[in-house]
Amino acid sequence: MRLIPYLIYLLIIALHQVLLKDITTIAGVSIQVTALMVVLVAMYKPEGVVLWFGFFAGMVMVAGYQDLLGWYALLTMGLGLIAFQVCEKLNLESIKSRVLVVLGGVLLHSLIVQLIESTDGYFMNCITEAIPGALYTTVVAWLFFLVKDGHLTFRRIKSLF
Amino acid sequence: MNWISSQYARHWRNINLVLACILSLMLIFGPKVINNYVSQGILSSLYYPFFKLKRGYELLKMDAVDITDFRQALMESSVRLSIYEERIRENDRLRSALGFDPPASYKLFPTKIVSVSGTIIPSRVVVNRGASDSIAVDYSVINQQGLVGRVESVGPDFSAIQLLTDPGNRVAARVASSREMGIVKYSPTDGMTLGHFPRNGKIVVGDTIITSGLGGVYPPGLVVGIVSDVIRFEKEPFCNVSLEPIVNFRSLEELFILMQERLQ
Numbered sequence: 001m002r003l004i005p006y007l008i009y010l011l012i013i014a015l016h017q018v019l020l021k022d023i024t025t026i027a028g029v030s031i032q033v034t035a036l037m038v039v040l041v042a043m044y045k046p047e048g049v050v051l052w053f054g055f056f057a058g059m060v061m062v063a064g065y066q067d068l069l070g071w072y073a074l075l076t077m078g079l080g081l082i083a084f085q086v087c088e089k090l091n092l093e094s095i096k097s098r099v100l101v102v103l104g105g106v107l108l109h110s111l112i113v114q115l116i117e118s119t120d121g122y123f124m125n126c127i128t129e130a131i132p133g134a135l136y137t138t139v140v141a142w143l144f145f146l147v148k149d150g151h152l153t154f155r156r157i158k159s160l161f
Numbered sequence: 162m163n164w165i166s167s168q169y170a171r172h173w174r175n176i177n178l179v180l181a182c183i184l185s186l187m188l189i190f191g192p193k194v195i196n197n198y199v200s201q202g203i204l205s206s207l208y209y210p211f212f213k214l215k216r217g218y219e220l221l222k223m224d225a226v227d228i229t230d231f232r233q234a235l236m237e238s239s240v241r242l243s244i245y246e247e248r249i250r251e252n253d254r255l256r257s258a259l260g261f262d263p264p265a266s267y268k269l270f271p272t273k274i275v276s277v278s279g280t281i282i283p284s285r286v287v288v289n290r291g292a293s294d295s296i297a298v299d300y301s302v303i304n305q306q307g308l309v310g311r312v313e314s315v316g317p318d319f320s321a322i323q324l325l326t327d328p329g330n331r332v333a334a335r336v337a338s339s340r341e342m343g344i345v346k347y348s349p350t351d352g353m354t355l356g357h358f359p360r361n362g363k364i365v366v367g368d369t370i371i372t373s374g375l376g377g378v379y380p381p382g383l384v385v386g387i388v389s390d391v392i393r394f395e396k397e398p399f400c401n402v403s404l405e406p407i408v409n410f411r412s413l414e415e416l417f418i419l420m421q422e423r424l425q
Binding site: 010011013014015017018019047048051052055059060063064066067069070071073074077081 | 173178182187188190196199207211214
């Protein structure tokens with residue numbers, strides 16, 4: 001197993017946490033990059049890789065909060081395994097199914113994160129942060145799939161103008 | 162060995178899962194020192210370059226703001242300078258019309274202290290510049306804080322500086338606000354004082370004392386000290402004015418000799 005790609009994925013999570021999160025946040029709603037990466041790895045990589053990537057991605061996500069390291073490692077690892085099992089049973093040829101897997105995975109992740117962080121005003125937080133965050137992340141994932149499958153290319157964007 | 166590898170091959174999924182769960186539980190319930198090491202490891206490896214990048218960007222942003230401020234200050238200063246230059250020219254014209262000597266201008270000559278002497282507080286220093294650098298006796302010596310003393314004697318490559326803390330040194334001075342005059346002196350028992358200052362003179366604690374330019378040694382306007390105490394006695398013609406020296410004589414490093422030039 002080559003480690004460098006996974007190291008780059010972890011670096012992307014760190015980059016998002018430090019630099020990109022502030023830029024990409026719209027009205028308090030941010031992209032759930034960690035959950036997105038874990039679900040994407042679950043779609044394309046074997047189960048053992050998904051398990052350990054989820055474990056490390058969770059730790060990288062909350063590296064600044066020592067008390068939450070274990071909880072997040074467990075959470076993202078579980079998310080990766082669930083996403084992997086779901087992907088095994090689905091036909092992922094169509095973009096729609098992949099987008100639905102991402103939406104489900106990120107939403108589940110966001111709901112549990114809200115529960116870990118604070119139980120006060122849980123439902124309000126779910127409505128104002130978790131669900132819009134999951135939708136925002138799904139839009140990003142949809143664009144990613146469009147580019148990956150060659151439906152969205154630079155030439156096509158250029159032809160629009 | 163074969164048995165172990167065959168068992169791992171059969172149960173690798175469960176082994177990995179159990180191992181990852183044990184590690185997670187160790188991070189949740191284990192000693193905090195492990196979490197600390199893990200957190201520090203991630204922050205100092207994966208996060209570090211991005212923290213540096215962010216810090217650099219913030220510094221650049223601050224610098225950009227500073228540069229704008231500096232540019233504005235520079236513009237204001239250059240306008241003010243041109244006004245002052247015009248006033249200098251006007252002053253020269255008026256002085257020549259009245260038959261006065263042209264005003265003196267000074268240039269700073271940097272020196273380094275070679276040795277210090279004095280018992281309780283330094284009272285004399287030797288600097289590494291002398292007659293070969295056109296330094297002469299009675300030139301004023303300052304540092305970035307204010308007046309330090311005067312050149313007492315000059316050798317070929319060194320000069321002895323008599324500091325204001327030397328009891329034999331006297332400085333003709335005045336109060337910056339009221340312009341009333343006195344003589345600054347120093348004694349080991351009383352510290353720095355402003356002598357010969359009239360009892361009814363306008364002086365209060367916190368006033369700045371500057372050189373008056375009288376006596377011909379020190380140019381006018383150099384800061385000597387701040388008034389720290391004023392005692393007025395009924396039957397005395399002068400009051401006792403204590404000063405806090407503006408220069409810290411215990412931490413002298415670089416000194417500047419004021420070299421006088423006559424404007425033509």
